[in-house]
Amino acid sequence: MPALLVEVTGLTKHYPIHRGLARQRIGEVKAVDGLDLQIFMGEALGLVGESGCGKSTVGRALLRAVEPTAGQILLHGEGGAVDIARLDRKALRAVRRRMQMIFQDPLASLDPRMTVGEIVAEPLVCFGEGTARQRAARVAELFTLVGLDPRRTSSYPHMLSGGQRQRVGIARALALQPDFIVCDEAVSALDVSVQAQVLNLLAGLKARFGLTYLFISHDLGVVEHLCDRIAVMYLGRIVELGDTDAVLRRPRMPYVEALLASVPQPDPAIPARPAPIKGEIADPANRPSGCAFHPRCPYVQDICRREAPPLRDFAPEGAPAHFAACHFVETLTLAGVAEVEAGQG
Numbered sequence: 001m002p003a004l005l006v007e008v009t010g011l012t013k014h015y016p017i018h019r020g021l022a023r024q025r026i027g028e029v030k031a032v033d034g035l036d037l038q039i040f041m042g043e044a045l046g047l048v049g050e051s052g053c054g055k056s057t058v059g060r061a062l063l064r065a066v067e068p069t070a071g072q073i074l075l076h077g078e079g080g081a082v083d084i085a086r087l088d089r090k091a092l093r094a095v096r097r098r099m100q101m102i103f104q105d106p107l108a109s110l111d112p113r114m115t116v117g118e119i120v121a122e123p124l125v126c127f128g129e130g131t132a133r134q135r136a137a138r139v140a141e142l143f144t145l146v147g148l149d150p151r152r153t154s155s156y157p158h159m160l161s162g163g164q165r166q167r168v169g170i171a172r173a174l175a176l177q178p179d180f181i182v183c184d185e186a187v188s189a190l191d192v193s194v195q196a197q198v199l200n201l202l203a204g205l206k207a208r209f210g211l212t213y214l215f216i217s218h219d220l221g222v223v224e225h226l227c228d229r230i231a232v233m234y235l236g237r238i239v240e241l242g243d244t245d246a247v248l249r250r251p252r253m254p255y256v257e258a259l260l261a262s263v264p265q266p267d268p269a270i271p272a273r274p275a276p277i278k279g280e281i282a283d284p285a286n287r288p289s290g291c292a293f294h295p296r297c298p299y300v301q302d303i304c305r306r307e308a309p310p311l312r313d314f315a316p317e318g319a320p321a322h323f324a325a326c327h328f329v330e331t332l333t334l335a336g337v338a339e340v341e342a343g344q345g
Contacts, residue, residue: 004076005180005212006039006062011071013057017285029285031057033236035071036311041179044206044213046227046244048220048259050281054236055216059182062214063099064092075099075180097127100173104185106165110157116168117143117153123175142171146201163194170201174209183215187222199225220263224248232256235284235292238311242322249336252314252324255293257334291327303327 013032016025032054039045047055060066062073064084073084075095082095100123103109110119117139124135140150146167157165166186173181183202187195203226205211217223223230223244230247232240232255240253251257258277279296282288288295294304304327314329315322326332 002040002042004038004074005041006037006214007072007074007076007081008035008037008039008062009072009074011035011037011058011061011073012069013054013061013066014069027285030236030287031284032061032068033284033287035233035236035238037231037238037241039180039212039214041076041212042206042210043229044215044227046223046230047214047216047233048218048223048230049233050259051218052281052284053233054284055218055233056184058233059101059184059214059216063101063182065101077179097123097176098179099182100176100178100180101182101184102166102169102173102186105189106162106169107157109169110165112157115154115156116160116165119157119168120153120171120175123172127176129176138175139171142174145174145205146171147197161194162190163198166190166194166198167201170198170205174205177209178211180212180214183213185216185218188217188219195222202226220248220259232259235282235287237292237325238323239293239325240323241311242315242324243320246315246320246322250322251334251336252322252329252332253293253326254297254299254332254334257336258296260337261335291325299328299332301327 011032012034014028014030017027017029018024019026035058047058049055057066061068068085071085074081075084075098084092084095120139120142121135124130124138129135130138139153143150143153148164148167160168187198190198199222206213215223215227227244229242230244231238232247232253234255240247240251240256247256248260251260262277277296282292282295290306290308291304294300297304309325309327311323311325313321313323
């Protein structure tokens, strides 16, 4: 088994809700609510779910881009493990070079007042890496690595296409040779043809440099292409986790079945289906009792309304771990990708 790189225990991020001139606290939004997760060195872990389930908050909390309310975030390395959630500013800066992020909107994440060469060089400047000439050579190397012409280093972000801007963001993330990269919807703002190119680039970089990705996305097709394992979130918690093939073809949690049935089909000859998930995701400030998915679940029973199911490993002995949070994992037979496609043919 590969070595652990990131180990998350009890990660929580709550945002207070205030009311009135006195700013009285009347509640809190539970964006992430006691999440446990392990990310192994050299793997791409996909984190999926509906908008509002807490995916992006998890990614930002792991890098301390937002401050976690509670929990432990261990980053393992040769010198042992450090708890990112407990580091002070100085100690956090020392491990920053090992963790980077690729953002969803390549235009909004690039400073319009800087050239793209200056943007890619900025991490090197911040950490005092090399001379000006050495940094320029490193920037040219990074541009070539991500498929950009080094002569474009003097261009400004608005002079590039969306795909080129995202390649600049990838080059910036690679500048300090990190171990761990959070890709927050890194291809969702791009055209489909460009998405494929950027996904292939990310896969090639992962293989070449042994990178570890947390790949946040709502597109299950994209996750299937890139990721080794998938974690599915609902209302701030993981409800299913396992190898990509197992989760997509043999889901164990009704929410995952519903997500798979929601994937649109490009063939107009396939008749439209009714919405597989009824209702909207619940308010994270007012989480339902028991299983959070029970108000929308077609298989709901009384126990689902009373008791929250734990996340347990239901894989057969000797098989890769496959975790699910459902009271009826052993009795439900849920449709995966193959079954959904066959039912539409």
